[in-house]
Amino acid sequence: MSTGDGWDKSETIPQRLSAIREQLELLASYLDPAALRERVAALEAEMGEPGFWDNQTAAAKVNGEHAKASRKLQGFEQLQADAEDLDALVEMAAEDPEMAGELAEQIASVETRLAALEEERLFSGPYDAGDALVTINAGAGGTDAQDWAEMVLRMEMRWADKRGFDVELLEVSPGEEAGIKSATFKVTGDNAYGLYGAEKGVHRLVRLSPFDSANRRQTSFAGLEVAPIVDEVDDVEIEDDDLQIDTYRASGAGGQHVNKTDSAVRITHRPSGIVVQCQNERSQTQNKLTAMGMLRAKLLEQRERERQEEIAREKGEAQDVNFGSQIRSYVLHPYTMVKDHRTNHEMGDAQRVLDGDLDGFVRAELLRTAGTATPAS
Structure with a gap:
């Protein structure tokens, strides 16, 4: 049965984990975390320059871009780390049935956040952002x-x-x-x-x-x-x-x-x-x-x-x-x-x-x- 976030919860856990890895790869190729990391660093350097806030309008624009880029980068890195932890959780759940509930919650959380981040790929218009x-x-x-x-x-x-x-x-x-x-x-x-x-x-x-x-x-x-x-x-x-x-x-x-x-x-x-x-x-x-x-x-x-x-x-x-x-x-x-x-x-x-x-x-x-x-x- 398909849900509003686009994931089919009737799929098996291996299928869902496979789909998560595939979507993460696609998202990484779109976001380009390395380039995003460089951009955040460049913006931080610009914000640290003397007289940065002299031009309030320009400074607010840079500050806004930095906040948006940082949120996007941190969201992806946290998502990637949580997705990597899923394999260990699967092994633990296989040995301890009581871990099954936590595994289900973590998979659902990763899927939901992945869908939200993936949304970024759907905006291609010049003013969409x-x-x-x-x-x-x-x-x-x-x-x-x-x-x-x-x-x-x-x-x-x-x-x-x-x-x-x-x-x-x-x-x-x-x-x-x-x-x-x-x-x-x-x-x-x-x-x-x-x-x-x-x-x-x-x-x-x-x-x-x-x-x-x-x-x-x-x-x-x-x-x-x-x-x-x-x-x-x-x-x-x-x-x-x-x-x-x-x-x-x-x-x-x-x-x-x-x-x-x-x-x-x-x-x-x-x-x-x-x-x-x-x-x-x-x-x-x-x-x-x-x-x-x-x-x-x-x-x-x-x-x-x-x-x-x-x-x-x-x-x-x-x-x-x-x-x-x-x-x-x-x-x-x-x-x-x-x-x-x-x-x-x-x-x-x-x-x-x-x-x-x-x-x-x-x-x-x-x-x-x-x-x-x-x-x-």
């Missing part, structure tokens, strides 16, 4: 759709928390009766953009409507967009004449000051039709700066999408580039099931998924797009 700007929009379905959009927002933010990401809610536009029309949040952490790329598309909900007096079944839709956040986007040109900037009073959390001033900012980029808004900051100036960063990120994502479309056309590949492409269904009635239509990955415990358990779905999609899994028929 960076942070992400995630936008949720209510689709067709009226009040039910707006309520569903809020549920998707909660689910995606909870998943980010489970992954250990930093999450900042930038804007929420409340629905007329319930839920939200749209919301945008920023996710900061390793591979945030690469991971959230697997959630991009339309999420479909089937349930008994809590807003229908007859309690009839309702189908609702919510769309999820993802844009990369990068430090330097000088090549994304934005002309002042192309912008329409509107201010309005922020709604929702923020305190008395926010609600009494036109601090929220909405920017429309006329050539692309992209609209961004920010209301989480206290001042209009801060909201405008944040909104401009959001606009650059979305323009960058649009350009990257167009580049992928061009590559697909040159290869003669049919590619669905529609924002409306449905990726996953969440059925709460007449049975409970969440199924991804791209990979056929599914889970019967819908509430667990809605509470942010998305790792299995995301990993299945990353494997599919990396060409290491069979796509859904």
Whole structure:
């Protein structure tokens, strides 16, 4: 029986140990621990130079790279050491049956950590390693759709928390009766953009409507967009004449000051039709700066999408580039099931998924797009 981490727990112990050794070799060829060790040492030397912190921005970038490289190296070295200890544990368990439980735990631990590290190989895009700007929009379905959009927002933010990401809610536009029309949040952490790329598309909900007096079944839709956040986007040109900037009073959390001033900012980029808004900051100036960063990120994502479309056309590949492409269904009635239509990955415990358990779905999609899994028929 296959589990969400990609390992088949019905395999025998020798088979699992063999698979672990094979995956470690592949991971070592990808990570190149020797080169990674040299890079960590070089960064440490740079951080030890006089005046390193004089340029705070550059220093923070180096410090961040050092922390990420160190975590990756230490994780691999510890995993390698624990994997090597498994052979000794197997021998001990053969002589002492009471050791069987500890052996099973250690194998499962190594498999889980190996799957997490191996995830690194699935990110090949130019922005996959960076942070992400995630936008949720209510689709067709009226009040039910707006309520569903809020549920998707909660689910995606909870998943980010489970992954250990930093999450900042930038804007929420409340629905007329319930839920939200749209919301945008920023996710900061390793591979945030690469991971959230697997959630991009339309999420479909089937349930008994809590807003229908007859309690009839309702189908609702919510769309999820993802844009990369990068430090330097000088090549994304934005002309002042192309912008329409509107201010309005922020709604929702923020305190008395926010609600009494036109601090929220909405920017429309006329050539692309992209609209961004920010209301989480206290001042209009801060909201405008944040909104401009959001606009650059979305323009960058649009350009990257167009580049992928061009590559697909040159290869003669049919590619669905529609924002409306449905990726996953969440059925709460007449049975409970969440199924991804791209990979056929599914889970019967819908509430667990809605509470942010998305790792299995995301990993299945990353494997599919990396060409290491069979796509859904």
